[in-house]
Amino acid sequence: MVSQDENVGTVELLLGDSRDAATLRLTAGDPGVAVIRQFVGGMAEALGIHPAGAEDVKLAATEAATNALMHAWPDGEVGRIEVVLLRDSGGVVLTISDDGTGVTGEGHDAEIGFGLSLIRAVADDVDVREAKGGGTRVEARFRDLPRAEAVTDSGHSPALRRVLAMMAAQCGFTMDRLSDAVLVAETLAAHAGAHSVDGRVRVAAEDGAGDLRLLVGPLTRGGGQALLDESTLPAFGGVLERLADGVEVDRGIGPAGPCEYLRVRISSRR
Amino acid sequence: MALLDLNVENSDRRARVELQGELDISSAARVEEQIEALQSEGLDLLVLDLRGLSFMDSTGLRLVVRTDEAARAEGTSFVIVRGPEAVHRVFEIVGLADRLQFADEPPV
Numbered sequence: 178m179v180s181q182d183e184n185v186g187t188v189e190l191l192l193g194d195s196r197d198a199a200t201l202r203l204t205a206g207d208p209g210v211a212v213i214r215q216f217v218g219g220m221a222e223a224l225g226i227h228p229a230g231a232e233d234v235k236l237a238a239t240e241a242a243t244n245a246l247m248h249a250w251p252d253g254e255v256g257r258i259e260v261v262l263l264r265d266s267g268g269v270v271l272t273i274s275d276d277g278t279g280v281t282g283e284g285h286d287a288e289i290g291f292g293l294s295l296i297r298a299v300a301d302d303v304d305v306r307e308a309k310g311g312g313t314r315v316e317a318r319f320r321d322l323p324r325a326e327a328v329t330d331s332g333h334s335p336a337l338r339r340v341l342a343m344m345a346a347q348c349g350f351t352m353d354r355l356s357d358a359v360l361v362a363e364t365l366a367a368h369a370g371a372h373s374v375d376g377r378v379r380v381a382a383e384d385g386a387g388d389l390r391l392l393v394g395p396l397t398r399g400g401g402q403a404l405l406d407e408s409t410l411p412a413f414g415g416v417l418e419r420l421a422d423g424v425e426v427d428r429g430i431g432p433a434g435p436c437e438y439l440r441v442r443i444s445s446r447r
Numbered sequence: 448m449a450l451l452d453l454n455v456e457n458s459d460r461r462a463r464v465e466l467q468g469e470l471d472i473s474s475a476a477r478v479e480e481q482i483e484a485l486q487s488e489g490l491d492l493l494v495l496d497l498r499g500l501s502f503m504d505s506t507g508l509r510l511v512v513r514t515d516e517a518a519r520a521e522g523t524s525f526v527i528v529r530g531p532e533a534v535h536r537v538f539e540i541v542g543l544a545d546r547l548q549f550a551d552e553p554p555v
Contacts, residue, residue: 291505
């Protein structure tokens with residue numbers, strides 16, 4: 178077991194330029210498993226999957242992540258877990274990788290048997306192998322998940338909203354502040370892609386000391402201010418400035434040269 | 448915030464442990480400690496009420512299997528009040544639904 182810490186740690190969300198794919202990377206710790214389920218639930222909502230189908234993917238994701246938490250790292254070491262959910266012509270593919278020491282889990286002991294049995298029962302194809310650079314990679318394909326009755330085109334908003342809401346709930350946000358955090362998440366999901374260096378929404382979130390701190394970007398130069406300017410509601414003003422406890426634009430150097438990052442801090446209570 | 452609420456009723460060597468929320472690796476240890484504490488007092492009947500659970504995974508299965516083994520060893524009746532479909536199917540998938548004692552309501 179890796180971390181008994183109450184904090185979720187650092188969570189990075191990388192949302193594709195279409196809503197068909199998204200990546201979540203997080204500190205390997207027990208509280209993160211609930212965050213993974215929210216990510217999967219949000220992506221399932223975005224992809225128009227029926228909640229009963231989402232339950233299958235959540236169970237598989239939980240089992241793969243739990244397996245990593247129990248066996249991937251020696252006691253006292255903390256690693257990272259990556260969750261990728263995407264849809265292609267053959268259905269929905271969930272991939273969970275860790276950067277641990279590469280125990281595949283197959284036949285490891287009877288206890289892992291339960292976890293793999295559950296993944297095999299809910300998914301159509303399951304592949305467990307060594308991840309690039311060590312660690313274990315579990316890929317589960319769901320060919321025929323039931324469709325939701327009504328699908329609203331909300332883009333990536335559900336995944337970001339649910340992940341941030343779960344982190345906020347786990348670090349003790351009051352109900353008022355939780356709904357503020359949700360509104361911040363929806364605002365970022367709606368507008369950040371237009372100012373990102375590559376059209377993708379990237380948000381890193383960290384909890385600690387009752388705060389949620391977000392880092393949005395890399396954004397284009399001028400993108401930070403433009404994102405703030407666009408995030409206004411009639412008769413309300415700038416959503417991010419009004420709801421967050423701290424907003425600032427930072428200059429940085431990204432993979433493709435100078436860029437900007439937007440830093441947003443939301444406190445658990447006011 | 449805890450994602451799992453735990454309620455315990457215990458009198459006259461009969462205990463009921465009621466779980467509400469999500470049972471996974473982040474919450475199982477707390478449940479197991481509680482159950483072990485009850486079992487160490489000596490029980491005639493232990494009821495694990497899963498009706499309020501919205502999620503349970505293999506961590507929950509392992510907890511139930513260990514509890515069942517300890518109950519058998521001590522001669523305690525162990526009854527699980529069936530959870531919703533998403534929870535109960537986890538027992539069914541691994542073939543435990545027929546090997547454990549389930550009830551729809553807590554025994555009086």
